[in-house]
Amino acid sequence: MERDITMNDLASFRTELEDTPSAKVIARAVQKNGVNAASENYVAKRNLNRVFSLDLETGKVTNQKRSGRCWLFATLNTLRHEFAKKYNVKDFQFSQNYNSFYDRLEKANKFYETVIETAELPFTERHVEYLFAGPDSDGGQWANAAALIAKYGVVPQAVMPETYNSENTNEFSETLTLKLRKDGLALRKLISKGATEIEVNKVKKEYLNQVYRMLVYVFGEPPVEFDFEYQDDKKDYHLDRNLTPQKFYGKYVARQWSDYVCLTNAPDHELDQLYGLDSQDYIFNGQKIALVNTDIQALKKAAIAQMKDGETVWFGNDVLKDMDRKQGILDTEFYKKDDLFSIDLKLSKADRLRTHEGSVSHAMTLTGVDIVDGNSTKWKVENSWGEKNGAKGYFIMSDAWFDDYVYEVIVNKRYLGSEQEKILTKEKIMLEPWDSLA
Secondary structure, eight states: OOOSOOHHHHHHHHHHHHTSTTHHHHHHHHHHHOHHHHHBOGGGGGGOOSOOSEEOOOOSOOBOOBSSOHHHHHHHHHHHHHHHHHHTOTTOOBOHHHHHHHHHHHHHHHHHHHHHHTTTSOTTSHHHHHHHHOSOOSOOOHHHHHHHHHHHOOOBTTTSOOOHHHHBOHHHHHHHHHHHHHHHHHHHHHHHTTOOHHHHHHHHHHHHHHHHHHHHHHHOOOOSSEEEEEEOTTOOEEEEEEEOHHHHIIIIIOOOGGGEEEEEOOTTSOSSEEEEOGGGOOSTTSOOOOEEEOOHHHHHHHHHHHHHTTOOEEEEEOTTTTEETTTTEEOTTSBOHHHHHTSOOOOOHHHHHHTTSOOOOEEEEEEEEEEETTEEEEEEEEOSBOTTSTBTTEEEEEHHHHHHHEEEEEEEGGGOOHHHHHHHTSOOEEOOTTSTTO
16 A cells, blocks of 8 residues: 555646536635635624623623633632622722742642652653643632632732733743643652652742742732722722621622532533542632533533522633634634635544544633524633734633533532432542543
8 A cells, every 4th residue: 555645646636626516716716815704604694693681780891801711700700790899899800910829839838739749750651741841821720810819809800900921921931841840740749759749849849939939920919908998889988998808708798609500511521420620720729620420401501590580600711712813702603614625624523522622721701692492503702812812802602612612610509300319329440640621
């Protein structure tokens, strides 16, 4: 069998192309406008009017800028919606920068601890290789946000506002990654020379001290105590003095994170199982990642039930697939690339995850849904990309897009069906750090 492409093969390809109807017209359209624009399906917009039978009032969207903090923004968005309604403060925001600071510090600690745990393993061992390949990032899971907030509390955005670095994280991430790798090598070398646990821990603490200093330089130092001063929508003035972030959280926000669960639809994994991801559980005594893997209809049913009770829903998804950012459209029928190239490009959800074509790449917030004849048809989505995208930052998502590209929803356990409640009682199956759900 001939393994290389031959000249005869090329001649055959050219002949077949010449015999393809409208090939030159299609080529000109794609070359001039790009694949997405040339394949845009105008007809799909007919089903994407922005009217929803259930539409929660949530105000202006937030903006994560050039950072990977969507998971944290979406979590804080669900909290600020409740705060705004309870205290009559429209468009209130918590400080994303405050929790981002501790996110990076806790991740550094987790990295050092994992380096110490695996110090006897060779660099060629897959877990060690994976550890050093990505020691730092500003991405995360919902459970990470829950653990951070439970431990450190929250503060109003005015108390710890954004900085250049919190909104543009690449520069600092590159620097911190370099430091962590260097420190990791030093810890492995120290352990190989027979250092005691006390000696190793002393060095680790010094490294964390240095990371703390770096974080202060780029994000600002987190407040230990502050005064909460605000004017509500009725123009009434309020002042609450001498609050710590934990006291502020307990007084104004307090949520029982253990009441919530992550419903997951990952058909490349066995359904009706409970999965964990301890490689990303970076607060050792905090909320742990627990993924209740179930059918997609269970995710929809629970999300709708929670929104009917007035609470928005955090959800994890693959936002870059079948998405028009400017128009704020998420729809499997919006681009007809199969028709454009006359090629079947469809993969099942399981196969997309299995081949890394699909991933949980983003988190947003469900704030509305249109229900017709008892079935969901489209969803209102609050993104964290600012007001210049979509309808002042809000996206519209077709029900089919939910089926194909939504992987997680965070809901209160009271909205679970009996089957999902049973899954929660099962022993957790731990996933590897490189799993498709990581």
